[in-house]
Amino acid sequence: MDFSGFNAAEQTHMARVIEKKQMQDFxxxxxxxxxxxxxxxxxxxxxxxxSSKEEQCMMNCADKFLKHSERVGARFAEQNAEAMNAMQK
Amino acid sequence: MDFSGFNAAEQTHMARVIEKKQMQDFxxxxxxxxxxxxxxxxxxxxxxxxSSKEEQCMMNCADKFLKHSERVGARFAEQNAEAMNAMQK
Amino acid sequence: MDFSGFNAAEQTHMARVIEKKQMQDFxxxxxxxxxxxxxxxxxxxxxxxxSSKEEQCMMNCADKFLKHSERVGARFAEQNAEAMNAMQK
Amino acid sequence: xxxxxxxGSSSPSSGNINSERMEMAMQELDMVTDIFNRIVxxxxxxxxxxxxxxxxxxxxxxxxxxxxxxxxxxANKKVGERLQSVGANAGAAGGGAFGL
Amino acid sequence: xxxxxxxGSSSPSSGNINSERMEMAMQELDMVTDIFNRIVxxxxxxxxxxxxxxxxxxxxxxxxxxxxxxxxxxANKKVGERLQSVGANAGAAGGGAFGL
Amino acid sequence: xxxxxxxGSSSPSSGNINSERMEMAMQELDMVTDIFNRIVxxxxxxxxxxxxxxxxxxxxxxxxxxxxxxxxxxANKKVGERLQSVGANAGAAGGGAFGL
Numbered sequence: 001m002d003f004s005g006f007n008a009a010e011q012t013h014m015a016r017v018i019e020k021k022q023m024q025d026f027x028x029x030x031x032x033x034x035x036x037x038x039x040x041x042x043x044x045x046x047x048x049x050x051s052s053k054e055e056q057c058m059m060n061c062a063d064k065f066l067k068h069s070e071r072v073g074a075r076f077a078e079q080n081a082e083a084m085n086a087m088q089k
Numbered sequence: 090m091d092f093s094g095f096n097a098a099e100q101t102h103m104a105r106v107i108e109k110k111q112m113q114d115f116x117x118x119x120x121x122x123x124x125x126x127x128x129x130x131x132x133x134x135x136x137x138x139x140s141s142k143e144e145q146c147m148m149n150c151a152d153k154f155l156k157h158s159e160r161v162g163a164r165f166a167e168q169n170a171e172a173m174n175a176m177q178k
Numbered sequence: 179m180d181f182s183g184f185n186a187a188e189q190t191h192m193a194r195v196i197e198k199k200q201m202q203d204f205x206x207x208x209x210x211x212x213x214x215x216x217x218x219x220x221x222x223x224x225x226x227x228x229s230s231k232e233e234q235c236m237m238n239c240a241d242k243f244l245k246h247s248e249r250v251g252a253r254f255a256e257q258n259a260e261a262m263n264a265m266q267k
Numbered sequence: 268x269x270x271x272x273x274x275g276s277s278s279p280s281s282g283n284i285n286s287e288r289m290e291m292a293m294q295e296l297d298m299v300t301d302i303f304n305r306i307v308x309x310x311x312x313x314x315x316x317x318x319x320x321x322x323x324x325x326x327x328x329x330x331x332x333x334x335x336x337x338x339x340x341x342a343n344k345k346v347g348e349r350l351q352s353v354g355a356n357a358g359a360a361g362g363g364a365f366g367l
Numbered sequence: 368x369x370x371x372x373x374x375g376s377s378s379p380s381s382g383n384i385n386s387e388r389m390e391m392a393m394q395e396l397d398m399v400t401d402i403f404n405r406i407v408x409x410x411x412x413x414x415x416x417x418x419x420x421x422x423x424x425x426x427x428x429x430x431x432x433x434x435x436x437x438x439x440x441x442a443n444k445k446v447g448e449r450l451q452s453v454g455a456n457a458g459a460a461g462g463g464a465f466g467l
Numbered sequence: 468x469x470x471x472x473x474x475g476s477s478s479p480s481s482g483n484i485n486s487e488r489m490e491m492a493m494q495e496l497d498m499v500t501d502i503f504n505r506i507v508x509x510x511x512x513x514x515x516x517x518x519x520x521x522x523x524x525x526x527x528x529x530x531x532x533x534x535x536x537x538x539x540x541x542a543n544k545k546v547g548e549r550l551q552s553v554g555a556n557a558g559a560a561g562g563g564a565f566g567l
Contacts, residue, residue, distance in 0.1 A: 027501070028501065031502050033546065035505045035508075042513075047534065048533065050541045050542060058546060064421075067422075068432060069407055071433070072403075076403055083440070099288070103289065106296075109390075116397070117401065120398070123402075123443050127439055127442050128412070131439075134435055138438070143442075144445060147446060148449060151450070152322030152453075153321075156322075160329065160332050161310060161336055168337065168340045184488070188488070192492060199500070205298050207504075207507075208346075213309055223335055224334075228341045236346060237349060239517075239519045241353075242522055245523065250536055
């Protein structure tokens with residue numbers, strides 16, 4: 001997105017809004033990660049404690065999810081830049 | 090819904106709020122349509138380009154989703170009207 | 179959560195915000211319950227009327243969902259209290 | 268006041284807008300929208316063939332949608348009656364979960 | 368200003384902020400975020416092995432993600448063009464459902 | 468006040484309400500609600516028999532719910548520790564996706 005047409009007050013305001021939004025998005029990403037990994041990794045409810053196998057699965061799942069999100073983010077930014085260039089032609 | 094008990098300022102305000110909401114709802118409907126159709130139509134990731142078969146599936150899915158939403162909307166309005174009539178008896 | 183550091187105006191404000199939020203959460207819980215139970219219980223669309231079997235299933239599902247939510251709520255509160263105690267040590 | 272920041276009864280910027288009433292109308296609008304979206308999604312899952320060989324609703328799908336919407340309304344009504352009869356104390360129970 | 372009807376151009380607290388423009392930027396930001404989150408979720412479902420035997424993306428998963436994102440963008444564009452060509456009157460139809 | 472931080476400490480209508488603090492409390496409340504709802508949904512999927520032959524939780528379901536909630540908390544805690552140890556730079560990475 002391009003905020004260069006905004007005046008100083010608007011840019012300041014927008015920066016605050018975006019900061020709040022990123023915090024909210026991060027929290028939502030975090031809880032969706034936990035839900036997704038828990039759903040995949042935890043299927044034994046004969047005990048309330050996380051088994052070492054379940055814990056390992058949760059850690060791998062969390063690591064992989066973060067790397068996945070980062071990679072999607074990088075591709076997304078590229079595609080977005082391409083789409084913007086195409087629009088300006 | 091019945092806004093006839095609202096004064097002019099409230100009706101104006103409500104109209105703006107509803108307009109905003111409809112825009113948001115439309116955007117959300119749009120992205121959920123893309124997600125749903127992509128999930129059904131695209132299962133081959135040996136290429137990054139949409140195949141003609143996948144594209145056809147996306148178009149049919151989008152068309153069908155819109156017709157489905159319209160039909161649900163029409164039935165929804167009827168059922169709502171019926172429910173309101175029943176309440177007034 | 180601990181709001182004891184809040185002044186009176188803040189506590190009043192927070193209480194109102196929480197009340198609104200609980201109403202919204204309740205409405206969302208309600209519609210997600212209906213969606214979930216409908217998805218499990220209603221699979222016959224040769225008729226538009228709810229069969230007595232489907233109705234019984236909906237009632238049991240709703241009752242069970244409420245009891246489930248209550249039980250999760252009770253355990254959630256305990257776990258939360260434990261986590262807070264652990265943090266203060 | 269509130270979640271959506273619309274003035275309060277004493278807010279200078281809200282003029283003669285009765286915020287309590289607006290807010291309730293907005294909550295009702297949110298509720299109706301939420302249910303509508305859930306019906307769209309649920310009845311799509313129940314009625315629409317995901318092969319997508321054509322872009323039109325066929326006869327079977329159309330009839331299924333009509334019945335699905337009617338049935339959803341009826342189911343929604345029954346659950347609403349049930350919740351009212353048990354005192355709808357689930358809301359309170361849910362709130363209690365946060366230890367507020 | 369805004370999305371939830373806070374103030375308007377005459378609101379004392381919004382100073383010289385052009386609220387229409389801010390609002391549109393915020394709506395665009397919401398839209399982009401929503402699509403990004405859907406791509407993360409959809410491409411995770413398509414590409415990631417849920418056995419979670421290791422914490423790194425393997426070669427196959429990485430390549431799949433790249434293609435999935437590119438394909439999603441293309442699919443999104445096609446659907447957008449389609450909706451514009453049919454007049455995007457679905458929004459109006461949806462709104463009509465609420466009998467407003 | 469509010470969700471998107473409009474108003475602020477200088478807003479006339481927020482009186483002596485410290486908006487930064489309120490906002491953080493509201494964000495925390497949203498977070499807790501979000502997690503609670505995810506536990507309700509996830510543990511329902513894990514523990515509740517969808518035949519719905521009766522309206523009460525049976526013994527097996529009740530025990531399963533208790534363990535599921537406890538396990539979810541533990542899993543949540545482990546993931547939180549992991550994210551803190553890797554510097555939680557995923558938030559920044561996600562934001563970067565929008566090219567802001």
